[in-house]
Amino acid sequence: MEFKIKRNVLAKTLGNIVKIIPPKSTYTILQNIIIEAKDSNLSIQATDLDIFIKKTIPAEIIEEGKVLIPGKKILEITREANIEDIIFKLKELKLLISAGNAQFNIPSLDYQEFPEVPKFPDKKWFDLSIGEMGEMVESTIFMVAKDMSRRPMNGVLVQLKENELRIVTTDGARLAMNKKEKKETAGELIIATKVFDLIDYSKPEEQMEIFIEERVMGIKFLDTTVIARLIEGPYPNYEGVIPKEFTGNCTVEKEILDGALKRVSLVASPHIKNVKFDFHGNSITLSASSSDIGEAKEEIPCVYDGEKLGIWFNANFVLEILRHISAADIIFKLTSQSTAAVVKPKTDEDMTYLLMPLRIDNWE
Amino acid sequence: MEFKIKRNVLAKTLGNIVKIIPPKSTYTILQNIIIEAKDSNLSIQATDLDIFIKKTIPAEIIEEGKVLIPGKKILEITREANIEDIIFKLKELKLLISAGNAQFNIPSLDYQEFPEVPKFPDKKWFDLSIGEMGEMVESTIFMVAKDMSRRPMNGVLVQLKENELRIVTTDGARLAMNKKEKKETAGELIIATKVFDLIDYSKPEEQMEIFIEERVMGIKFLDTTVIARLIEGPYPNYEGVIPKEFTGNCTVEKEILDGALKRVSLVASPHIKNVKFDFHGNSITLSASSSDIGEAKEEIPCVYDGEKLGIWFNANFVLEILRHISAADIIFKLTSQSTAAVVKPKTDEDMTYLLMPLRIDNWE
Incomplete structure (x- = not known):
């Protein structure tokens, strides 16, 4: 095997590929990637056993071949090279790398040791632009349970239901849903967040195709193919927990709420970050206290159409939602002290955040 | 006690002060700072028991007084406030803070619990501009032993000797010295690196005054007074280890060496990062290898006036020195495979880095 490739093309490609490489402590063969030179392309593969990624990029192939080689080391060498083209040549199981005046000699492994790649799913499910996928994922993925x-x-x-594509995440105390009209066949799957890290969002207008099979999801976009094993369900019944009716609606300027909440929460208990929201008239009074840190209170203007209501939230959970909303105004939809509240950007009906109130025993 | 102060002035001052506050796990009283309102100034003090810092800033004093209060919490409140002036008022051991619509109520402690501050040294040692001190410290402090x-x-x-002010640091394998002509009384002290973190380097033209006493150092600059307990010596005999004569001199372009060394060291043993420097003719050949990672070699141009010499260095140690040199060219002064080498920026005679070679048993 021998090929010549543009340094920057290879560095960018490897930079995306190595994201899938697991920490060094696990199964060491996974530290390696397959590089295959064939026709006028190089294809590069890596896996963490759950997800398989393959990228195909143009290269000047001098001799076809295939090698299994440490992925991060090849990326480091490529990044540090100070030359436009790098030449790779396999010689007696050693990969010789010429990067200008620098010469490397890296031992390779037998490529047959690379884990078996599952078959790419036959069944096409739907298309979506990379930009649309990026926006849906960005607004929801932070709420995936870490536990x-x-x-x-x-x-x-990822669910297609009632002509809507829905991306849903929850950690049990909060839920995020973003949806988009989509008329393809109904279906659903649960997939690891890591899959979305592998997508290169720099070309938002390009399309991605999603394929589905009983146990795997397939994704194709640009020069990339991803095959990912599904996470077994069932997923929690999220529709059952989203209230349909509310007794109060409050519109508030995001920046004003954000600033006041950051201030008041400074004295909240560091553990549960409990801040009380008192909705009354056309204002919200935020208050918090903890015996050793102190007390704080701040009143901010809003437009509120319901009964006087006091409700406790985890300030960090609210601040995190605010960080993911780009709209200037947000809406709180409320029912009672103990009922889930819905938070939405005012200008985006497709986005829903659900927030459980904190149960504080000593109501003031 | 009651006073009104500009939010940005207080935030900047506290931002510097709290750097001295130790981690929460230690003696908890040190989490607190003293704020004293007197005449038309506020003075703020904090300590970690080794170093005491006091800053004095103008404020509108409505009622004089003194309070001991959690330092980081007051800084957070000040940073998050969205108003120009903040009003602080002590009422029955609670500090009421009004920051626009936000009201805080923070419990205070008895200020007599604050540790006793050592007497500021009487004896003035020397003056130096903040910029000169910053440059001397920046170029040397990274070599202080972490062990x-x-x-x-x-x-x-910090040593004054032979009409030179010298700042010296060493970790046993390397040494850094920066010097400056200074005719004041000879003397020396060893001081914790943390002292230099407390200096606000944003006004380099301002002077700082250094005071000395048997067990403490005093520093005055701008609105700040620092008293720091000395570290007990003796300091290693650094002059004895710096060779005076060399058998070879090599001038090399810093950027070229930096790039090549970064590349070649990618395959060096991750632990000792051993890279061989072969000085010969007008080039240096850098080479490294480790059995599991591979081998690398790169030749770079230089101007060398000595005998052929092969010498192993820890690449990370050399790269760290290069990062702290701003000159375009650097000089290696060499004697043998087992003798300390001196590295200098070509354009700065006052700066000396000393580097011990690695002892590699299998010389090639």
Whole structure:
């Protein structure tokens, strides 16, 4: 095997590929990537056993061949090279790399040791632009449960239902849903968040195709193919927990709420970050206290159409939602002290955040 | 006590002060700062028991007084405030803070619990501009030993000798010295690196005054007074280890060496990062290898006036020195495979880095 390739093309490609490489402590063969030179392309593959990624890029192939080689080391060498073209040549199981005046000699492994790649799913499910996928994922993925004992909630629900494509995430105390009109066949799957890290969002107008099979999802976009094993369900019944009716609606300027909440929450209990929201007339009074840190209170203007209502939220959960909303105004839809509240950007009906209130025993 | 102060002035001052506050796990009283309102100034003090810092800033004093209060919490409140002036008022051991619509109520402590501050040294030692001190410290402080068992080497040697002010640091394998002509009384002290973090380097033209006493150092600059307990010596005999004569001199372009060394060291042993420098003719050949990662070699141009010499260095140590040199060319002064080498920026005679070669058993 021998080929010549543009340094910047290879560096960018490897930079995306190595994101899938697991930490060094696990199964060491996964530290390696397959590089195959064939026709006038190089194809590069890596996996963490759950997800397989393959990218195909143009290269000047001098001799076809295939090699299994440490992925991060090849990326480091490519990044540090100070020359436009790098030449790779396999010689007696050693990969010789010529990068200008620098010469490297890296031992390779037998490529047959690379894990078996599952078959790419036959069945096309739907198309979506990379930009649309990026926006749906960005607005929801931060709410995926970090607690590894809640397996389905560690993934992202991708669901097609009632002519809507829905991306849903939840950690049990909060839920995020973003939806988009889409008329393809109904279906659903739960997929690891890591899959979405592998997408190169720099060309938002390009399309991606999603394929589905019983146990795997397939994604094709630009020069990339991803095959990912599904997370086993069932996913929590999220539709059942979203209230349909509300007794109060409050519109508030996002920046004003954000600033006041950051201030008041400074004295909240560091653990649960409990801040009380008192909705009354056309204002919200935010208040918090903890015996050792102190007390704080701030009143901010809003447009509120319901009964006087006091409700406790985890300030960090609210601030995190605010960070993911680009609209200037947000809406709180409320029912009672103990009912889930819905938070939405005012200008985007497709986006829903659900927030459980904190149960504080000593109501003031 | 009651006073009104500009939010940005207070935030900047506290931002510097809290750097001295130790982690929460230690003696909790040190989490607190003293704020004293007197005449038309506010003075703020904090300590970690080794170093005491006091800053004095103008404020509108409505009622004089003194309070001991959590430092980081007051800084957070000040940073998050969205108003120009903040009003502080002490009422029954609670500090009421009015920051626009936000009201805080923070419990205070008895200020007599604050540790006793050592007397500021009487004896003035020397003056230096903040910019000169900054440059001397920046170029040397990274070499202070991190290993906490080598007490004097965990500090910075400040020495006045032979009409030179010298700042010296070493970790046992490397040494850095920066010097400047200064005719004041000879003397020396070893001081914790943390002292230099407390200096606000944003006004380089302003002077700082250094005071000395048997066990403490005093520093005055701008609105700040620092009193720091000295680290006990003796400091290693650094002059004895710097060779005076060399058998070879090599001038090399810093950027070229930096790039090549970064590349070649990618295959060096991750632990000792051993790279061989072969000085010969007018080039240096850098080479490295480790059995599991591979081999690399790169030749770079230089101007060398000595005998052929092969010498191993820890690449990370050399790269770290290069990062702290702003000159375009650097000089290696060499004697043998096992003798300390001197590295200097070509354009700065006052700066000396000393580097011990690695002892590699299998010389090639």
